[in-house]
Amino acid sequence: MELIEIDLKWRNSKQQQLDQIPKAETSIRKVSGEISYVDFFNEFMQPNIPCIFKSEIVDKWRSKTDWVDDRGKPNFDFLAKTFGDSVAPVANCSQQYFNAQKKDDMRVNKFIEYWKKYIQDGYPTSEQCLYLKDWHFSRNFPEYDAYKCPEIFSSDWLNEYWSAKGGDDYKFVYMGPKGSWTPLHVDVFTSFSWSANVCGQKRWILFPPGTEKKLKNKLGDLPNQRELSDDLLKEGIVADQFAGETIFVPSGWHHQVWNVEDTISINHNWLNGCCVRNSWLSLEQGLKSVEKELADCSDMDAWSEQCQLVLKAVAGIDFKEFLDFLLFIARQRIICLDGESPLSAGNTLLGKEHAYFDLSKIVDVLELFYKITPNPDCDNGLQLIKEVLGKYPSS
Known part of the structure; x- marks a missing residue:
């Protein structure tokens, strides 16, 4: 295993805290090629700045080979045959539950059946749109080596701690048809997150820490609407994430996400000394x-x-x-x-x-x-x- 060390310059750096509102960026930087842990630490993780990695991290994963067909679409037959008996949480994107979406457990093969029919029917907006999310895949299939956590995200206190305790993790698989979405939120424990698209395309809107105060209503609730208004969009940064790309979402950045195409992604929530x-x-x-x-x-x-x-x-x-x-x-x-x-x-x-x-x-x-x-x-x-x-x- 490679030894990672960090530069002493961190001692003189200022971490971006929740009570400090950074200048809103007009776009998210897309990083091509490999980036070292030290460069990621100094350029993105410590200053708490989002980015998207275009490097071919996902192409090396077993999930890219098994879960995606020759057209670059979800391999429904493999997913149903291999994981179909597993139970996963599925959200109804049309049904609000407090500031999130109502979830129910569903067998994966039943969700795949729904998904295939939803595509055949032309993604009808008049019907409920379901989204399999927050599926603890690694916990359910510990012997199936679907992916490897990228080295730049390896300092992960959350999963280090809960893995030692046993019984929980913050590692998830998301699968959803075109049009499925996740409402505006900040990640659990105000953690970092990374999300890699095994296939498909996502559209993100991210709001720098502090700007969410402008988005809340008089009761202090965040907007729960599929298409955010133009006024809200002005406060955020919109970015498209394509197949094979990995996004880094910093601590305290509220975000809303849409699946522009039929999409499968692998996500981790994680935190460390930087946040x-x-x-x-x-x-x-x-x-x-x-x-x-x-x-x-x-x-x-x-x-x-x-x-x-x-x-x-x-x-x-x-x-x-x-x-x-x-x-x-x-x-x-x-x-x-x-x-x-x-x-x-x-x-x-x-x-x-x-x-x-x-x-x-x-x-x-x-x-x-x-x-x-x-x-x-x-x-x-x-x-x-x-x-x-x-x-x-x-x-």
Whole structure:
């Protein structure tokens, strides 16, 4: 495995935070050819800027060979025969459920039958449009090597942590006909995401952090409409992603996505030291919103604990689990710094400089955490990490 190290210049860089609104770009940069991890880190991940990679990452994947026919279209026969008995979540693009779409579980072969008929009928707009999404494919088919995570996305704390815990991941397959879409949203935990088109074409509109405030109505809800109005479009960046291309969606960028053609994509949500502060700020704001909603019950017993329960239901994580997540990642980085072997990240090795970077960012968030929820675990973790970092040069 190749060893990845990062340049010391990160110590003098300023991470783009949620409370800083970057200048809106007129287009998304498309990167041709190979890009090194260090260049991706410095040009896109650390400054929190979106991009699309045109390199032939997908062409090397088994999914490109098996899932796509000679015309570049989904290979329905193979998909139904090989994965048809699996159950996946399927969204009804015509039915709103809060700020998302209503989902029901469906066998993959039934969805394929629907999809083929939908094409034969000419993609009728009068009928409901279904979209198979958020399918934990790797969890359901662990022996099927559908793809390899690109090296530039290998520093992935989310899947590192939940893989160790067992039972969950943030790795998904999306399959949908032309016309299916995903409403405006920000990714879980205010994480990064990457999405690679195995076949088909997507159209994205992305909004820089902060601009989503202009999109919300008086109740604080984001618009839920298939075609965004011209006023909303002015605030965002529109980009087309073609077959074989991979998009990087930065932390805190709200986005809406349409399938321009019949499309299959592979997606990961992930976060690391470059965006963990954004994740914490978003979680902290989430708790404030919960406390505001439950303010009338603030005199009840265990009110704070109840707020954390609601926070976990809404955000997918509470303060206790977020702290456990940070301390788990910190322990792995301390092992890397104190030991002889590098840190494994999928098919890649992260070096000691990268471990130092990660720990320094964890310290930043733990200090913010401690101000809100002081507790011994957080304090002990902070002191240990600072002690370890103190053994290494700071510049």
